[in-house]
Amino acid sequence: xxxxxxxxxxxxxxxxxxxxxxxxxxxxxxxxxxxxxxxxxxxxxxxxxxxxxxxxxxxxxxxxxxxxxxxxxxxxxxxxxxxxxxxxxxxxxxxxxxxxxxxxxxxxxxxxxxxxxxxxxxxxxxxxxxxxxxxxxxxxxxxxxxxxxxxxxxxxxxxxxxxxxxxxxxxxxxxxxxxxxxxxxxxxxxxxxxxxxxxxxxxxxxxxxxxxxxxxxxxxxxxxxxxxxxxxxxxxxxxxxxxxxxxxxxxxxxxxxxxxxxxxxxxxxxxxxxxxxxxxxxxxxxxxxxxxxxxxxxxxxxxxxxxxxxxxxx
Amino acid sequence: xxxxxxxxxxxxxxxxxxxxxxxxxxxxxxxxxxxxxxxxxxxxxxxxxxxxxxxxxxxxxxxxxxxxxxxxxxxxxxxxxxxxxxxxxxxxxxxxxxxxxxxxxxxxxxxxxxxxxxxxxxxxxxxxxxxxxxxxxxxxxxxxxxxxxxxxxxxxxxxxxxxxxxxxxxxxxxxxxx
Numbered sequence: 001x002x003x004x005x006x007x008x009x010x011x012x013x014x015x016x017x018x019x020x021x022x023x024x025x026x027x028x029x030x031x032x033x034x035x036x037x038x039x040x041x042x043x044x045x046x047x048x049x050x051x052x053x054x055x056x057x058x059x060x061x062x063x064x065x066x067x068x069x070x071x072x073x074x075x076x077x078x079x080x081x082x083x084x085x086x087x088x089x090x091x092x093x094x095x096x097x098x099x100x101x102x103x104x105x106x107x108x109x110x111x112x113x114x115x116x117x118x119x120x121x122x123x124x125x126x127x128x129x130x131x132x133x134x135x136x137x138x139x140x141x142x143x144x145x146x147x148x149x150x151x152x153x154x155x156x157x158x159x160x161x162x163x164x165x166x167x168x169x170x171x172x173x174x175x176x177x178x179x180x181x182x183x184x185x186x187x188x189x190x191x192x193x194x195x196x197x198x199x200x201x202x203x204x205x206x207x208x209x210x211x212x213x214x215x216x217x218x219x220x221x222x223x224x225x226x227x228x229x230x231x232x233x234x235x236x237x238x239x240x241x242x243x244x245x246x247x248x249x250x251x252x253x254x255x256x257x258x259x260x261x262x263x264x265x266x267x268x269x270x271x272x273x274x275x276x277x278x279x280x281x282x283x284x285x286x287x288x289x290x291x292x293x294x295x296x297x298x299x300x301x302x303x304x305x306x307x308x309x310x311x312x313x314x
Numbered sequence: 315x316x317x318x319x320x321x322x323x324x325x326x327x328x329x330x331x332x333x334x335x336x337x338x339x340x341x342x343x344x345x346x347x348x349x350x351x352x353x354x355x356x357x358x359x360x361x362x363x364x365x366x367x368x369x370x371x372x373x374x375x376x377x378x379x380x381x382x383x384x385x386x387x388x389x390x391x392x393x394x395x396x397x398x399x400x401x402x403x404x405x406x407x408x409x410x411x412x413x414x415x416x417x418x419x420x421x422x423x424x425x426x427x428x429x430x431x432x433x434x435x436x437x438x439x440x441x442x443x444x445x446x447x448x449x450x451x452x453x454x455x456x457x458x459x460x461x462x463x464x465x466x467x468x469x470x471x472x473x474x475x476x477x478x479x480x481x482x483x484x485x486x487x488x489x490x491x492x
Binding site (some may be wrong): 069197200203207212214256257 | 393
């Protein structure tokens with residue numbers, strides 16, 4: 001629970017951060033029509049994509065952390081992102097013309113990865129750190145398959161290879177962005193309506209069942225919804241790590257642990273984190289651009305280590 | 315109210331886990347299940363709560379609540395009449411005490427008219443007013459158990475006064491109440 005003074009500091013930080021990040025979008029713009037076009041055609045869509053991707057990954061991260069009842073997981077670490085990316089690439093190689101259906105293919109891949117992790121975790125009764133090892137193994141396997149596929153695929157797909165593995169907001173597909181945002185709103189509304197069920201899940205599956213929650217059905221719903229969210233990001237921006245880990249953690253510091261308050265908070269924090277990382281990616285070594293996935297990993301890895309250290313001390 | 319047939323609980327491979335006499339529970343009764351370690355107290359109570367553990371024992375169809383076999387009860391209708399408190403908790407989140415107790419109202423979504431009053435009564439009865447806004451993770455073991463007891467108590471208190479209710483608790487020590 002955050003007290004009043006801390007609440008206030010968080011909110012001030014968000015407002016200042018958001019204004020600064022938005023102001024940075026006007027950097028180095030040439031005068032006149034060209035500058036306006038750069039802003040409207042390039043910077044704003046990219047800003048929207050980054051904010052959308054961050055918010056979406058953060059929400060998926062929150063749901064996965066609830067599903068596994070540990071703050072140590074996120075879509076990238078569990079292999080959901082790699083699963084999505086792999087099926088998306090396979091789909092792209094086999095049916096390049098049917099790109100509209102790519103998110104569906106990515107969602108199938110992501111949820112398959114998630115069903116696999118969940119099945120193995122239940123089979124071997126894995127929790128916390130052990131779960132991470134499972135995710136790492138699956139991730140390595142999927143990434144290897146992905147690189148193999150990119151190696152043998154025709155040129156066009158090959159050129160985008162760094163995009164799938166490291167993530168970037170530079171190749172966004174404008175036609176996919178608006179429907180994706182609409183879907184994110186739909187998922188968010190569902191998450192808010194089921195907020196008390198998500199809270200209940202934290203009690204443990206059996207106890208949630210004793211309180212009348214249809215456990216198996218709700219588990220499937222979380223898996224499909226999280227995989228769907230991740231797929232929407234992966235097909236537009238590739239795999240972006242650690243936002244789904246950091247945002248829920250920061251949000252729980254800010255608003256506490258009930259999902260009714262957490263859901264909007266993770267969306268906001270995730271969006272800000274992604275825009276922040278992307279702005280750094282564009283400006284840090286300008287004119288050279290760093291893939292944003294590298295930057296989120298640079299920011300997220302120390303955060304993750306700090307999280308592990310906290311658990312170790314407890 | 316509840317009828318348990320004199321039939322042993324068996325594993326799927328028909329190995330006997332627990333032999334039971336015929337048991338009738340009447341309204342207003344309070345039963346205490348005692349026995350040495352490993353006697354099967356938890357197994358029995360878990361099954362009485364309607365939880366068939368997939369890997370151990372198939373739930374007997376002859377266990378009836380209000381004349382209806384336990385597996386036939388719909389999740390939510392069953393949760394409105396039976397509260398179950400297991401020995402161990404998986405909750406590791408820093409939810410507030412109030413949020414945890416409120417979970418007891420989950421089977422009653424939509425029937426929130428009496429919730430505020432009932433909740434206040436429960437907090438007083440279980441002496442939780444001072445803990446109301448504390449985080450679950452900061453509580454002692456005894457306090458956590460009291461909170462969970464209050465949660466199951468709320469679940470049953472919200473039912474209609476004349477409806478049948480079954481309260482199953484697996485606890486080592488009953489807390490002192492006001």
